[in-house]
Amino acid sequence: MKSALLTAFIFSILLLALAGCMGAQQQPAPKPPQGEAVIEPEVLNITVQLLRVPPEQIIEGGSFTVAWFVNSNTAKAVTQTELLYGNTSAADAYLPDERHYSSSTEAQTGSAPGAYEALIGAGTQDVYLRAFAVVEGKKYWSEEEKVTIELIPLNLSVRITNAPHEISSNVGFDIGWTVSSNKQKQVQTMELRYGMQSVPVPSASAYPNSMLVLPEDGMVPGSFSVHIGPVRLQTILHFRVHLVVEGKDYWSEEKAVRIVQ
Numbered sequence: 001m002k003s004a005l006l007t008a009f010i011f012s013i014l015l016l017a018l019a020g021c022m023g024a025q026q027q028p029a030p031k032p033p034q035g036e037a038v039i040e041p042e043v044l045n046i047t048v049q050l051l052r053v054p055p056e057q058i059i060e061g062g063s064f065t066v067a068w069f070v071n072s073n074t075a076k077a078v079t080q081t082e083l084l085y086g087n088t089s090a091a092d093a094y095l096p097d098e099r100h101y102s103s104s105t106e107a108q109t110g111s112a113p114g115a116y117e118a119l120i121g122a123g124t125q126d127v128y129l130r131a132f133a134v135v136e137g138k139k140y141w142s143e144e145e146k147v148t149i150e151l152i153p154l155n156l157s158v159r160i161t162n163a164p165h166e167i168s169s170n171v172g173f174d175i176g177w178t179v180s181s182n183k184q185k186q187v188q189t190m191e192l193r194y195g196m197q198s199v200p201v202p203s204a205s206a207y208p209n210s211m212l213v214l215p216e217d218g219m220v221p222g223s224f225s226v227h228i229g230p231v232r233l234q235t236i237l238h239f240r241v242h243l244v245v246e247g248k249d250y251w252s253e254e255k256a257v258r259i260v261q
Contacts, residue, residue: 002105046074046112048081048133048142057150058122061183065119067132067247068142072112074137083118085129096130101129122149156181156242160251162225166258169232176225177241184219185245192226194239202240202251210242220245231259 052067070078083105090100098104106119112135120127127147133140162176175192193207204210213226220243231237237259241252 016159019229032185042074042075044136046076046133046135046138046140047071048131048140050129050142050145052117053129053145053149054147056125057148060122060124060149060151062122063119065117065148066107066129066131067115069115070110070112070133070140072135076112078108078112078114079134079137080109080132081116081133083120083129083131085125085127087110087122087125087127088129089144089146090130091128093186094251096141096144097132101128101130116227120147122147124151150171152182154181154182154183154185156185156220156243156250158243158250160241160252160255161223163239163255164257167231169234169259169261171229172227172229173223174227175239176223178189178192178223179220179243181221181245186218187215187220187243187245188247188248189242189244190214190220190224190241191242193242194228195236196236198238198239198254198256199240200254202242203255204249207238207240233259234261235259251255 007176012219048068048070050066050068051178052065053061054064058064066083068081068083070081073226084098084101085104086100088100088101090096091098092094098260105120108116108118110116112133120129126149129147130144133141156179158177158179160177162174164173188215192213193202193204194209195207199206211226211228212225215222236256238254238256240254243250
């Protein structure tokens with residue numbers, strides 16, 4: 001009898017312990033106090049976008065304004081921003097780099113979000129450009145854009161402005177001419193070609209004599225002259241001025257001076 005009572009007592013203790021364990025497992029987890037928000041860390045988002053790029057061709061030698069925008073999802077200081085540009089595209093570069101462009105505008109500072117602009121001078125070749133901005137020590141780039149440059153055709157001519165019609169033998173004389181051009185150009189060759197035979201269709205080989213005359217700065221347009229020494233023969237000299245600019249020949253009209261006794 002005592003053994004049965006002891007067994008029942010131990011069984012009761014085990015049931016109570018098991019019920020306590022199950023109650024502890026089913027107890028819900030405590031909830032956070034109401035009204036407290038979970039703060040997520042802010043991710044900085046900076047973009048640089050070209051806003052105003054000339055949609056039409058720019059005449060060579062002119063200038064154009066480019067505007068860009070540095071956008072940010074939170075107010076930030078822009079420690080440096082500028083335009084980089086050159087005549088060779090770097091759109092396919094794996095990473096943009098200042099070394100990809102030959103020129104840059106003056107660096108500016110400001111804030112993001114914010115708009116910026118700069119003036120660029122146009123040469124004779126198409127311009128490729130992009131903007132960048134430095135925010136918190138990191139550099140952000142825009143996409144590359146192209147500005148097409150329209151070339152102005154070269155309009156160059158040479159005209160003899162001063163030459164005698166007749167001169168005595170053994171007396172020198174001057175010949176003067178003017179080179180007109182709508183662009184300043186480097187001269188490769190400038191010479192007076194002359195001979196005793198008229199040459200209706202000019203060529204350097206058709207005139208046996210020449211006198212080389214180069215501008216001091218090597219550039220045209222301008223006015224020039226050369227002195228012809230005494231000619232002892234009684235004859236007629238035919239002459240033209242010959243120029244070579246950018247590999248192309250330019251000739252004046254043919255003139256003649258009579259040499260008499």
